[in-house]
Each structure stands twice: as structure tokens, then as C-alpha cells.
Amino acid sequence: MSTADQRPEILRYTAFSTDPAGGNPAGVVLDATGLTDAEQLAIAAELGYSETAFLTAPPAELPDQERAYTVRYFSPLAEVSFCGHATIAAAIAHAERHGPGNLQFVTPAGAVPVKVTCAADGTLQATLTSVEPAVHKVAEDDVDEALRALGWFRADLDPEFPPRIGYAGARHLILAVRTRARLADLAYDFARLKDFMTDLDLTTIQLVWRESATVFHVRDPFPVGGVVEDPATGAAAAAFGAYARELGLVPEESVLLLHQGADMGRPGELRVELYAGDPRIRVTGTGARIPDPGTTRAAARHHGRTV
Incomplete structure (x- = not known):
């Protein structure tokens, strides 16, 4: 055609x-x-x-x-x-x-x-x-390089959420921060983060702040796609659900609510469902x-x- x-x-x-x-x-x-x-x-x-x-x-x-x-x-x-x-x-x-x-x-x-x-x-x-998802450990040197590209520091990270690479159809580096203010302040080195992500075959970086037991706020830089930031990222939401369950951060059977896009003026809501006995992740949204x-x-x- x-x-x-x-x-x-x-x-x-x-x-x-x-x-x-x-x-x-x-x-x-x-x-x-x-x-x-x-x-x-x-x-x-x-x-x-x-x-x-x-x-x-x-x-x-x-x-x-x-x-x-x-x-x-x-x-x-x-x-x-x-x-x-x-x-x-x-x-x-x-x-x-x-x-x-x-x-x-x-x-x-x-x-x-x-x-x-x-x-x-x-x-x-x-x-x-x-x-079927998977969760992988990530080298400390790679975490440090991601933080340098983001302009963040180790002290910004939430120690209860160790960095991991989550996969549910695409690979995402998951980094959780201590405060909502840190998540809101995102101004990163586009070229440097793109090179880093290309080397690790990452689709986005899933940046997370936990509001409550089942409610999270997330942001997803996407320089490898030519995009500064993705306003709502279903693949990363699925990867995060697998990560949170595998690390015992949420119950094996849970419904999580992810808020994304508000910092860009495009608020969205992603529902992530985890079921006992089924490793796959369900992600729900309107359109x-x-x-x-x-x-x-x-x-x-x-x-x-x-x-």
C-alpha cells in the first residue's frame, strides 16, 4: 500500500x-x-x-x-x-x-x-x-546511571521498593521514590537516558510513589520512543503489578489503582488486577x-x- x-x-x-x-x-x-x-x-x-x-x-x-x-x-x-x-x-x-x-x-x-x-x-x-510477566534484578551500577540521567539521588529512593526490571510484554526499570514532590519534579537528560535505556533494552522507566496500600502515582519517561514522557502506560502498569506482587509489597490477590499523567495535564487512571494462581496481570481502562x-x-x- x-x-x-x-x-x-x-x-x-x-x-x-x-x-x-x-x-x-x-x-x-x-x-x-x-x-x-x-x-x-x-x-x-x-x-x-x-x-x-x-x-x-x-x-x-x-x-x-x-x-x-x-x-x-x-x-x-x-x-x-x-x-x-x-x-x-x-x-x-x-x-x-x-x-x-x-x-x-x-x-x-x-x-x-x-x-x-x-x-x-x-x-x-x-x-x-x-x-506471563517476569521480574529481574538490576545491577547497582545501572541504577546509579539511571539516577544520574534523571538528576536524582539514592536518597530519593524508597528503600521499601528495591529497583527491579519488570516485564509484561516490554521491559521497564522500576524506581520508587519517597515523596510525591520528588516524582513531580522530573527534568531529565533526554539523550543520556535514551542511551542507557537502549543498552538495557528498556521501553520506559516506571517512576513510582506510593500514596496508600493500593494507590500509586506513576510517571514514565520514554526517550527511546522519541517521547519525553508517556501520559498513561499500560505495559508498565502490568510490569509494576508483577513486581509489587513478587516482592510481597501487595497481597497476591489485589486491585491496584495507578494515577498517571496529572503532572503533564493529562490525568488518567489505570486499574491493575492480580489474581492468586494466575501469574498474568490484568490492566483496565476507559477510552x-x-x-x-x-x-x-x-x-x-x-x-x-x-x-
Whole structure:
């Protein structure tokens, strides 16, 4: 697909908020049939959002499964293995056209079931079930380099939350701080953090402050995607849920509430569910169509992309 008259419909949705001005904007292409890798990357770069989801027919092993799709995710700079907020956005966009129900998204990270439900007031809500997560220790030298890039200090970290790399489809370094003020004060070295994250194959840095036993505030720098900060990060939320459970910071069966984006003026809410006997993490959020994104530069600047 390369000519203008073959250009697919490109949708714009926000995830983890019912307000188009909140949550995390994502591009959605519900039928990306025939698009090359270069064309998908070009669309993602044109939109300027942290990720765009591209849906095509399911792989050969699922030829007859209804509502199954192959899904790929592109940031403005590169393809990523999994993106939670674009998954939520794509599922809600699909439900607005085909009705709520169960979907099967086959992503580069693995199969991700998604369930879309409709509340009595008509609000659509999507729940993704992650691939099996993992939590890994991180070298102290790497923690120190991350802190230097962030302009933070060891004394800023919450000793009850040791640094780890969490995975639930993508890798995220999890760093928790003692105070909300420290989390709010984020002005980092973009190039240095990008190089560090590239070396460790990280998608974002999940920065966390604990408000209460089950309520957290988070921020996610995303320089490897060409974005200063992600306003609501479903993949990192899933990785954090696995981390918190494995380290015994929350009960094995829990419902966690993550607030993200408020420091950027795009507040969103992510619900993370942990179930005993099932290692996978469930992440739930609402979504909304973005009717008029304005220019690419304005849309990108609004959510923190460097342009």
C-alpha cells in the first residue's frame, strides 16, 4: 500500500480516560492490510503519539477465530513489542464499530486477550490480560546511571521498593521514590537516558510513589520512543503489578489503582488486577475518541514528544 487513495483510516483515541484531553493518546489503524513496516512507522511518526496500533488478519494458527487480530505497535522512532494504552485504545475503537466482547490480540510479545464491556451509562471499558510477566534484578551500577540521567539521588529512593526490571510484554526499570514532590519534579537528560535505556533494552522507566496500600502515582519517561514522557502506560502498569506482587509489597490477590499523567495535564487512571494462581496481570481502562487532533506538532507537543 503506497498510493494516497489506498491510505487506511487512521483513528485517534485516548486511553485510561473518558476525556479526550486526558489519558494517553494513541493512533489506531483497524485495517492495516498491505501496509509495509516503513509505512506503519511513517504513520506513527506523522501522528506523533507515543504509539500507534496496527491491526491485520490473525496468524495462520488462528484463521477461524472471530475477533482475533495480529497487532503491531510503532512509536515515532521504532516498533515496540507491546503497548498497553494502544491496546486499550484499539479495543475501544473496535467496540465502537463492532460492539463490546472478547478480542484476541496476537502481538510480537505474545497473545493478549482483551475484554470490552459497556457500562449502564454507555461508557466502554477494556481489560487486557498480559503475557506471563517476569521480574529481574538490576545491577547497582545501572541504577546509579539511571539516577544520574534523571538528576536524582539514592536518597530519593524508597528503600521499601528495591529497583527491579519488570516485564509484561516490554521491559521497564522500576524506581520508587519517597515523596510525591520528588516524582513531580522530573527534568531529565533526554539523550543520556535514551542511551542507557537502549543498552538495557528498556521501553520506559516506571517512576513510582506510593500514596496508600493500593494507590500509586506513576510517571514514565520514554526517550527511546522519541517521547519525553508517556501520559498513561499500560505495559508498565502490568510490569509494576508483577513486581509489587513478587516482592510481597501487595497481597497476591489485589486491585491496584495507578494515577498517571496529572503532572503533564493529562490525568488518567489505570486499574491493575492480580489474581492468586494466575501469574498474568490484568490492566483496565476507559477510552475516548479524539475528534480533532489539530496539527501534528500541536498534538505531539501536548503529550510531551520532542519535536
